[in-house]
Amino acid sequence: MGGPLLGRDTELAAARAWLDRRHAGPRLLMISGEAGMGKTALWTAALSAARSGHGRVLACRPGEAETGLIYSGLGDLLDGQEDSPAVRGLPEPLRAALGVALLWRAPGETPPDQRAVALAVLHLLRRYAADGPPIIAVDDLQWLDPSTEAVLSFALRRLDQPAGVLATLRTGAGDLSWPPLARAVPPDRVERHELGPLDRDAVGAVLASRYGRPPRPGLLRVVHEASGGNPLFALELARTLGDRPDPEADLPVPEGLRHLLRTTIDGLSDAAAEVALMLASASRVQAGLLDGLPARHAGLAELVARHVVTDDPVPRFTNPLYGAAVLESAGAARRREMHARLARTAAGPEERARHLALAATGPDAAAADALHEAARLAVARGAPYTAGELAEWAARLTPSEQDELATRRRIEAAANLLTSGGASRARALLEDVAERCPSGPVKAEVLFLLNRAIFSEGDHAGALVPNQQARLEAGDSVELLVPILADLAYSRMHVGHLAGAAGHARELLALATRVGDAALRDEATIAMITIEFMRTARPPAEVPEPGYDNPLDRSPFAALHVAGYLYRSLGDLPAARAALDTVRTAAVAAGIEAYIPSALMWATEVECLAGDLDAAAERAALARRAGQEAGTPSTSALFTEALVLAHRGEPDRARPIAEEGLAVALRFGLGTSALCLRALLGFVELAAGDPAEAVRHLEAMEQAATSLGAALEVVCPTAVSDHVAALVALGRLDRAAELADRAARSARLIDRPLARGVAGRARGLLLTATGAPKRAAGELGAACAEFTTAGMPFELARTLLALAQAQGRLRQRAAARRSAERAAELFAELGAPGWAATAAQPARPAEPYGLTPSEARVAALAARGRSNREIAEELVIEVKTVETHLSSAYRKLGVRGRTQLAVRFGEDAGAGRA
Secondary structure: OOOOOOOOOOHHHHHHHHHHHOOOOOOEEEEEEOOOOHHHHHHHHHHHHHHOOOOOOEEEEOOOOHHHOOHHHHHHHOOOOOOOHHHHHOOOOHHHHHHOOOOOOHHHOOOOOOHHHHHHHHHHHHHHHOOOOOEEEEEHHEOOOOHHHHHHHHHHHHHHOOOOEEEEEEEEOOOOOHHHHHHHHHHHHHEEEEEEOHHHHHHHHHHHHHOOOOOOOOHHHHHHHHHHOOHHHHHHHHHHHHHOOOOOOOOOOOHHHHHHHHHHHHHHHHHHHHHHHHHHHHOOOOOOOOOOOHHHHHHHHHHHHOOOOOOOOOEEOOHHHHHHHHHHHOHHHHHHHHHHHHHHHHHHHHHHHHHHHHOOOOOOHHHHHHHHHHHHHHHOOOOOOOOHHHHHHHHOOOOOHOOOOHHHHHHHHHHHHOOOOOOHHHHHHHHHHHHHHHOOHHHHHHHHHHHHHHOOOOOHHHHHHHHHHHHHHOOHHHHHHHHHHOOOOOHHHHHHHHHHHHHHHHHHHHHHHHOOHHHHHHHHHHHHHHHHHHHOOOOOOOOOOOOOOOOOOOOOOHHHHHHHHHHHHHHHHHHHHHHHHHHHHHHHHOOHHOOOOHHHHHHHHHHHOOOHHHHHHHHHHHHHHHHHOOOOOOOOHHHHHHHHHHHHOOOHOOOOOHHHHHHHHHHHHHHHHHHHHHHHHHEEEEEEEHHHHHHHHHHHHHHHHHHHOOOHHOOOOOOOHHHHHHHHOOOOOOHHHHHHHHHHHHHHHHHHHHHHHHHHHHHHHHHHHHOHHHHHHHHHHHHHHHHHHOOHHHHHHHHHHHHHHHHOOOHHHHHHHHHHHHHHOOOOHHHOHHHHHHOOOOOOOOOHHHHHHHHHHHHHHHHOOOHHHHHHHHOOHHHHHHHHHHHHHHHHHOOOOHHHHHHHHHHHHHHOOO
């Protein structure tokens, strides 16, 4: 609106205070409000304050017509920086990517990845921050082009230096949701100022500033009431009503701002209307745009005089609503005519393509070809989302006689949308193409991409359906079969269809052998031996090394990811960590964390087993961020967060997170993840002291594993000892013995320290409960040695606690104390205060006569006259277990029946009272 900022003293003071605050990372000030409320005026005033006493200011003012341009906003933000020291100091690959994206240099043979452009921006922001917090200022954030928004969001999520984002956002006009750039800043660092209406005095000051004299009282009253305190509306009303002679008379007030602006535009001269239409239709308003236009100077001068357009060297509308009113007033025919004229003088192929498309009245081969070429240019500049939009537009304008070409363009559009994270839009496009596409390799390609889109939305089970059909449509095409089979094996592995996954892996191995692809052969071999291990618990004789440098080259299967899972299941933590960290490091560097959630899940578990809970928390945070970026519920993120909390000894915090993860896994049919989450919930409930609830989860885990044909000792390596511990606590010794025996058989088959340690702990817990503490201590001591060898201090500490109980049964109080103290020390060193506190509690005294807690509970109830069945029902155990406990109690107490048992317990009670 120009002139001084009036009526917004409070808001401007708040903006200046925001500029003066410091934070460890980025922060956001969002100035929002309805159209015409003065957002841009406040933004401009705050920007002036920022330039006067803060760090570097990067500003852009995108318009609605610029939303589809490639890196339009980024080009404005970094205007004039091509030869700056900061840009020259970038690593050459990043500098090259940024240069190509912003047309500072010509594209090469290999297009830059958008992540490289984003990394270049991140490096620049870090360099700018060295001289003070940089300010990224965006007016009308809702019109920022997607390519710029993507790279800025990427950079802000990773920036740990102080920086500010100063933005305006129009509200109250359609469904304008919270933009992705705003979501890139943590919510606790977001400050939002919603501009409300001005009071009457402020409206009067605005009118006086514009028209050079105070408004008449009657006019001010009507203008303020009719405009609702909206300054732009008030200015236009005053322009319309200001010449009426009677200020007290009833004034005809236009029905709304849109109608009023249309009235203003319709009153322009032909010369001014022509200039206004050209400005409104142009994708980018640049110097020279109006050269050669008849009556240019007169038309532009009229627009400036009426405060519709600024008088800057590059003219622009004082408010975007004027541009919208111009386009509405012009009508469709005049708009198409103007776009055709602009296409002839467009500065580049992208703008030319857009103008040709907007000038078209229906399918148009020339416009479609131009859009397709522009899409290729967007790919070459590292803007896949824009490329997808342009290719989709090209397909819509492709004439019906070129149906195959239109299909190919839709496939390219979907592939680019998928690359940029637009899975939902790609899915809708591919589902439409798949319905109309004839059978054959092209349909196989469409169905495979559809599988990728569904998989990216988190629905692994749903992704199987189109990919299985793609396998049938692909025929003998090696190029199509390789990714299809890899995805099928990977998806079925996650869903829990292990037999089918193994079959696809074998087929992939046969294909790799036939075509002589050594890297693919290794990848298929790793997949096959891992899946077979998950099914049979038979470990592989050897694991091949993947034969390629970049772990992401063979995406999506990622042999290193699968190898990391295999090593984790074997208990080889150094190898697992090396494989999974290589994948994680490469993915973080490339900015595609959202594509490796399960790798982060296993990496977190590896760090928990290794006792590095800080590293585990870092990977859990990365998994959470990956889930947020993917925009879908992430079982991996929820599992990792709950796992770390459970290991720190915070079961009450871990429980709801793990339960949410299980619900998501069940909803999406992720059988393998559901097993792991049930095992985790069993661990959580055991830590919380609720063995009955632990058994409920762990029995459900056992049943699910049976139905999936999965070997639990591989998929959930430590769960069996948790199950045995919970069953022992409930006195269900027969079931506990069954699981301990199975664990022992698996340990002999797997023959690794982790499996042997888990089986030894399970046997030790059972032996302690059944009155054989000496044998139990031997088993638990051996298990401690296995966990020491495996480098698993957390599992060692848990086993030491079990050993302390067995030593307590043997009356070896000093040894029991040492074991418990060592466990407490280990937990404290690992950063598990909850577990350390539990370990530091004095061990519960042994029951009289060496009875186990379970035996003591059964004997006490029997002494009170309960029958075996009543005892079994009360303790939720089997009658046979009651009989076993009573026989042991009779032997230890030296009694022959319930009468003597009652006498003995009565004597003990009397002695206690005395």
